[in-house]
Every structure is written in structure tokens, then in C-alpha cells.
Amino acid sequence: MKSSQISQFLKLPLQGEDLEIKTFSTLAECTPNTVVFAKKYSEKNAIFLSENNQILAIVALEYAGKLNCPHILSENPRMDYLRILQEFFAPKQTQFGIHPTAVVEIGVQIGKEVYIGANCYIGSQVIIGDRTYIHANVVIESETQIGHDCCIKSGAIIGQAGFGFERDSNGVPQPFPQLGKIKIGNYVHIGANTCVDRAALGTTIIDDNVKIDNLVHIAHNDEIKENTLITAGVVFSGGVIVGKNSWIAPNVCIKEKMQIGKNSFLGLGAVIIRDVAENTVVVGNPAKELKI
Amino acid sequence: MKSSQISQFLKLPLQGEDLEIKTFSTLAECTPNTVVFAKKYSEKNAIFLSENNQILAIVALEYAGKLNCPHILSENPRMDYLRILQEFFAPKQTQFGIHPTAVVEIGVQIGKEVYIGANCYIGSQVIIGDRTYIHANVVIESETQIGHDCCIKSGAIIGQAGFGFERDSNGVPQPFPQLGKIKIGNYVHIGANTCVDRAALGTTIIDDNVKIDNLVHIAHNDEIKENTLITAGVVFSGGVIVGKNSWIAPNVCIKEKMQIGKNSFLGLGAVIIRDVAENTVVVGNPAKELKI
Amino acid sequence: MKSSQISQFLKLPLQGEDLEIKTFSTLAECTPNTVVFAKKYSEKNAIFLSENNQILAIVALEYAGKLNCPHILSENPRMDYLRILQEFFAPKQTQFGIHPTAVVEIGVQIGKEVYIGANCYIGSQVIIGDRTYIHANVVIESETQIGHDCCIKSGAIIGQAGFGFERDSNGVPQPFPQLGKIKIGNYVHIGANTCVDRAALGTTIIDDNVKIDNLVHIAHNDEIKENTLITAGVVFSGGVIVGKNSWIAPNVCIKEKMQIGKNSFLGLGAVIIRDVAENTVVVGNPAKELKI
Numbered sequence: 115m116k117s118s119q120i121s122q123f124l125k126l127p128l129q130g131e132d133l134e135i136k137t138f139s140t141l142a143e144c145t146p147n148t149v150v151f152a153k154k155y156s157e158k159n160a161i162f163l164s165e166n167n168q169i170l171a172i173v174a175l176e177y178a179g180k181l182n183c184p185h186i187l188s189e190n191p192r193m194d195y196l197r198i199l200q201e202f203f204a205p206k207q208t209q210f211g212i213h214p215t216a217v218v219e220i221g222v223q224i225g226k227e228v229y230i231g232a233n234c235y236i237g238s239q240v241i242i243g244d245r246t247y248i249h250a251n252v253v254i255e256s257e258t259q260i261g262h263d264c265c266i267k268s269g270a271i272i273g274q275a276g277f278g279f280e281r282d283s284n285g286v287p288q289p290f291p292q293l294g295k296i297k298i299g300n301y302v303h304i305g306a307n308t309c310v311d312r313a314a315l316g317t318t319i320i321d322d323n324v325k326i327d328n329l330v331h332i333a334h335n336d337e338i339k340e341n342t343l344i345t346a347g348v349v350f351s352g353g354v355i356v357g358k359n360s361w362i363a364p365n366v367c368i369k370e371k372m373q374i375g376k377n378s379f380l381g382l383g384a385v386i387i388r389d390v391a392e393n394t395v396v397v398g399n400p401a402k403e404l405k406i
Numbered sequence: 407m408k409s410s411q412i413s414q415f416l417k418l419p420l421q422g423e424d425l426e427i428k429t430f431s432t433l434a435e436c437t438p439n440t441v442v443f444a445k446k447y448s449e450k451n452a453i454f455l456s457e458n459n460q461i462l463a464i465v466a467l468e469y470a471g472k473l474n475c476p477h478i479l480s481e482n483p484r485m486d487y488l489r490i491l492q493e494f495f496a497p498k499q500t501q502f503g504i505h506p507t508a509v510v511e512i513g514v515q516i517g518k519e520v521y522i523g524a525n526c527y528i529g530s531q532v533i534i535g536d537r538t539y540i541h542a543n544v545v546i547e548s549e550t551q552i553g554h555d556c557c558i559k560s561g562a563i564i565g566q567a568g569f570g571f572e573r574d575s576n577g578v579p580q581p582f583p584q585l586g587k588i589k590i591g592n593y594v595h596i597g598a599n600t601c602v603d604r605a606a607l608g609t610t611i612i613d614d615n616v617k618i619d620n621l622v623h624i625a626h627n628d629e630i631k632e633n634t635l636i637t638a639g640v641v642f643s644g645g646v647i648v649g650k651n652s653w654i655a656p657n658v659c660i661k662e663k664m665q666i667g668k669n670s671f672l673g674l675g676a677v678i679i680r681d682v683a684e685n686t687v688v689v690g691n692p693a694k695e696l697k698i
Numbered sequence: 699m700k701s702s703q704i705s706q707f708l709k710l711p712l713q714g715e716d717l718e719i720k721t722f723s724t725l726a727e728c729t730p731n732t733v734v735f736a737k738k739y740s741e742k743n744a745i746f747l748s749e750n751n752q753i754l755a756i757v758a759l760e761y762a763g764k765l766n767c768p769h770i771l772s773e774n775p776r777m778d779y780l781r782i783l784q785e786f787f788a789p790k791q792t793q794f795g796i797h798p799t800a801v802v803e804i805g806v807q808i809g810k811e812v813y814i815g816a817n818c819y820i821g822s823q824v825i826i827g828d829r830t831y832i833h834a835n836v837v838i839e840s841e842t843q844i845g846h847d848c849c850i851k852s853g854a855i856i857g858q859a860g861f862g863f864e865r866d867s868n869g870v871p872q873p874f875p876q877l878g879k880i881k882i883g884n885y886v887h888i889g890a891n892t893c894v895d896r897a898a899l900g901t902t903i904i905d906d907n908v909k910i911d912n913l914v915h916i917a918h919n920d921e922i923k924e925n926t927l928i929t930a931g932v933v934f935s936g937g938v939i940v941g942k943n944s945w946i947a948p949n950v951c952i953k954e955k956m957q958i959g960k961n962s963f964l965g966l967g968a969v970i971i972r973d974v975a976e977n978t979v980v981v982g983n984p985a986k987e988l989k990i
Binding site: 507543563577582607625641642643660661678679 | 722723724726727774776777780783784787788797799815816817833834835851852853885887889890891907909911912913925927929930931942943948949966967969981982983
């Protein structure tokens, strides 16, 4: 592939020689005939790039006039680089069907071009939308509806009973029946070994474009609104509502029934014991607003 | 079903019309001919219920004389509602046997009416008591004894070696052989993707009626006493003892060999680096007693 | 076995009678004809041991002259006891091969005397070194290279895509293609239900003799250097580098791209939002240096 093809794809002008491009890499590991990107300007990066004129660099506008190597100026180098990788380098998903070792109960509704990997178990009341890809060793049970173009990573457990108990007069915890559902929207990612519990009553809801990392616990009756990102190790209690476009950093934990406003940012390890207003950054144990 | 049947089952008088009851729901989602509950009194709830005279409400004593709709007054509405759901709505467990894709080694002792789900692996020294239900993709190894009427959720891993190492004179960690056992009592719940490690020497113990949520780590030689509730994301170090009737909130972590007294309450995200006396509430990082 | 055999194996003199040894145990649970150890001196232990002259005690030098029972003085009683357990009591690994329920794709390279357990899934680009033992229900995908003499515990998920997204102009998170590799050294342990993600670009690296406990998240492009111990519930963000011989306590979480110096000690529940210098102890949320 030539650099000019990348330039045409991005609809951005190519500065310098029209190199042959064979691969992609990080700046730190770049070899000749590779495409790289630099998001922020640094003199170190500018010098490094100028000394490596056999690479194509997708760079921020601040690099204008400062590079000798072939490059493309971009308002968002990381997003444009992402688009290049998706278009030219990422393997296209072409695997459909059900692996012979997967157990799919009678009654499951499966859309078009779905993949269900090895050693999965899919219970009889599950609905799976078109082009959703389910990796190996996933378990999905209960009345769980999953939208189209979702990705469920290996070891995820969706649809187990939520954790609800009431102590009887002897102090013995008696299970509150967990009879609710799960509704997962479109383009949702569920991470490896992440758990999503069914509601007690009603529905646990994960809206469109929510992306969840590994080892996360989504509890009964939680509701996560669209475009929110939930990173690894986050633990929800039950009945939490998270507004759209939020960011929940690793190892955050959230008390039951908290309401987290849209565009909020819950910082690394924050312990959320009060509601969080929209457009707010909170950090600490207990979490407090960080004025910035 | 008629409301009078519920009244008779609870042995509590029915106030108002003897409605036909078809389903159950939360207050927020209620439709006609449903049974709901309200634990605490609020004027908003009282008005809402009085405007919906096609529902049966199981309500706290404070609602007496304040409702137009059919209702039953209860000292513990949530517990009575739980009993209604268990009696009239929860599916009865009728599935017994071993799923054909489960691997159960020769030597395993299995009680009556046990279920072992798809893609499980059960090692040869495991004992499983009557009516214990093991969901899909569970692994149980080592000398692990599980009591009767337990529930092991999908992805739980029970009986792997504990994490014990001793650095040699070059600083290389050498594994301390993990040769102990696990003893799990009756009516114990183990959550999805939760791990319970075998003891180094001796036995890791989980007593009767302990309920453990998802993504919890129980380490070698821990001992959890009866009726204690352990919520999601809790991480134990080795050799911890937790007294009975305690509550461990999400994402709590506990230093090795700590002793946690009975009836203790470890708050959300608490980092436990000292023993906790009985009947004590602790919160924070590091955790300190909260006087209440 | 006689105590004198243990003495000869350790090359340390036996004090007292040459007992028959039948088993091993903790001090708390010891029965006659057992071998036990005591790491630190306490008068309570000394009295207890002296009253039990049918046991062999491997004890610290401070016990010299204070015991009536048969004993062996040791500079490192726990390490010597570990060696006794490994030599005389731990079952030798003799299980090789691939369990018939494991799915191993064409193309996998497998060394000598490897074991792959029940219900595993191994993708086609995986390389597994000699004598590596993979427990049940493990998933390994992507270009993942695992060294020799490793132990991968049940439920571990290795090689899923890392968590990388870039919001487009509508705020919708678009996945950054995750096209990198994983390289795991020799004598590495990966805990139950632990996740190790492939790099975005480049390689996620876990060096020789790193031991990782259960429910840990290793993110894309992390690099963990040799002999470091990572305990349960630890959550890494991406691009973190941890120096050799470090200790990461339970439930620590680490911000992206942090550099953790060698011989560092990250205390229980520490929230790491700044680099950590070598030979440093940090604790708290946010983590601060603890001068000791």
C-alpha cells in the first residue's frame, strides 16, 4: 500500500514522499515502511520522526512545518490512526455460526452472522442480535436480550441471579427471588470475566455503545446509559443509574441506588457513597468532587 | 390467584377488595392485578398506591389507615413479599443430574437431587451434598467438601492452589506447596467468577448460610462464619477469620490473618489493616471505626 | 519416613529423638508423628512444642536450647519447610497431554510434557512452552507466547482485545483496533479468573518468575518485570511498567502508563496515580510514600 492511499482514505493531504507502507507500529518500536501516530507535540518526537524518513506519521497540527519525514497533519491523530487500522490492517470478522462445543438451549433466538464460541452455555430465553460475537467460555442465562453488533468476551457471565437477601428472625439470610430480566443494547462490549446480573424485579439495562472492560460487576437493576465507558475492576451495587457519556475508572465501587449524572468522571479507585451530579469529577475514599 | 390466598398464606388480614393477582412487580413498574411492596412509609408512595386500586400492596405498619387500595399490613414487608414470591412465583428447582458436557472425575461423591451444569469440571476428591445446584462452567478441584442446598454460580473456581511464595536467596519466589482442603457448609451461595482457594495446610472454611456475591476472592485458610454476607469484588488475603452475621460491602479488601468480629459491618471500599472488634462499623482507607 | 532423612535432606542437624514422620501440619492442628514449623520465636510456641514430643519442629534459631521436642534449627524455617513439603509430600506432576474436551486450534505450538485441562480453548497462534500446566476452563487467544514451567489456573482469560476507545464527534466510543501480542516468560503463575489482555500495538510482557494471583487484570501493553508478585484483585490500566522484585498487595489499582520502580511495595488497596520510585513503600488513596 502507498501513503497516498491512506491520504485519500482520510481526505487529508500527504506531506512528503509517497512511501510504500507495509505495517503499523508504535513510535517506540517503529521500523521502515510503517505508519505511526503522535497525538501531542513534543520536540523529542519531532526530532525522532525527522530522523526516520522511511515512515509515515499521522501527527497533530502543532507538528506543521517541523517534520522532514512523510506525514499527514490531523485534528485528531489517534482517531485517524484508528480509522487507518480498521480500514487497512484489522482482520475483518468473517467467522459465523456456533462452535460445536457450545451448548445452546432450544428456544434461543439468534440473529444473522452471529458467532458463539467454544464451551459457551446459552440458556433458552436468550435473544442475540445480528453480528454479535461471543467469545469462548461465556455463560448467558435468564431472559437476556442482547442487541446487534455486540462483543462478549471470554469468561463473561450474564444473567445469574442478583445478590439479594433478607435476614429472617434468626439472622439467617433468605434469598429474595431474582426474577427479572437483562436488556443489553447495540454495539455494547462486555469484558472478559465480567458479570452482569439479572434484575430482582424489572430489568438490568445496558444501553447502546456502552463499553465494559474485564472483571466488572454489574448488579441487579443497574442502568447504564449510552456511550458510557466502564473500566476494569469496577463494582456496582444494585439499582445504580449512570448517565450517558460517563467514564468510570478502574476499581471504582458504587453504593446501591446511587445516581451518577451524565458526562461524569469517576476517578481511579473512587468509593461512591453519594449521588454524583452531571459533568462532575470525583475522586477518593469516600469520593469527593475535584474542582478543576 | 386471589389476594385472599396471599393473605391466608401470610396469616395476615387483607384490607379491601379480594383482587385477582396475575403477576408481581416493583412499585415503579406496576400494572393492574399485580402484587407490590413498600418497606418504608412515604406520602408519595401512599398517594401513588391509593390511586392504583387494582393492585395488592404489602406495606409497612405506618401505612395503616392511609391507603384506599387493597393491602396487607406487615411488620416486615420485604420479607413477606419474599415469601410470596418464593411460594407463588419463583420457578421450583426440578432439574437434577449431570449435564452431558460436564466432566466429573471418577471418585466424586454426589448427593441426591444435585445438578451439575454444562462445561463444569469436578475433580476426583470433591464431595457435593444433596440438592446443591452447580451452574455452567464451574471448576471444583482438590479435597473440597460442599454441603447440601448450596448454589454455585457460573464461572466460580473452587479449590485451586493458594497464593503462597517464599523468596529464595536470589529473590526468586518459590511456591509454598498448597496441600490443604476446603469445607463449605450448607445453604452456601458462591457467586459468579468467585474464587475459593484451598488451604496451604489445614482447611479453608465457609460456614452454613454464608452468601458470597460475584468476583470475590476467598484465600487459603480463610474462615467465614455462619450467616455472613460477602458482596461483590471483596478480596481476602490468607488466614482471615470473619465472625458470624457480618456484612462485607463491595470492594472491601482485608489484610492477611485479620480477625473480624461477629456482627461487624465493613463499609464500601474499606481497606482493613487491623482487627475489627465485634458489632463494629468500619470505613475508609485505611479503615477506621465509624461511631454511630 | 524418619526425621533423620529430613535432617539429611536439609543438611541441618537433628536435635532429639529420630521420630517416624507420617504427615505435615500447622502448629494449631498438629497430631503425633507430624512435621511442623515455627518462623518467629514466641514463648507460647516454645511451651506448646515442648509439651508435644511426638512431633518434629523446624524452628528459627532463637529456639536454640528452649525445646524438649525433636527439632531442627533453621535460618529460614518457612523456606526449609517448603523444601520438605516439595520433596516428601507434594504430589509430583505426572499428568501430560490434552483433555479430550479441550479445544486446541490447528497451528498451536505445544512443548513437551504440557497439560491442557478440560473445557479450555486455545487459539491458533498460541505457543506453549515445556511442562506448562493449564488447568480447566482456561481461554488463550491471539499471538500469545507462554514460556516453560508455567502454571495457568482455571478460568484465566489470556489474549482478549485490550480496552481502547476513542470518542468520535458524536461522543460514541469507537474501538481502537487491538492488534498486539502477549509474551509470558518462564515459571510464571497466572491466577484463577485472571485476565491478561493483548497489546494494542506492540506486546504485553510478563517476565520470568512473575506470580499473579486470582482475579487480577493485566491490561494492554503492561510490562511486569521478573520476580514480581501480584496478589488478588489488583487492577492495572494500560501501559504500566513494574520493576522486578516488587510486591503488589491485594486490590491495588494503577493509573495508565505509571512506572513502578524495582523492589517497590504497593500496600493493600493503594490507588497509584503517580510513578513510584524504586525501593519505595506506598499506601492509601491516593497512594503516598510511607517512610519506614
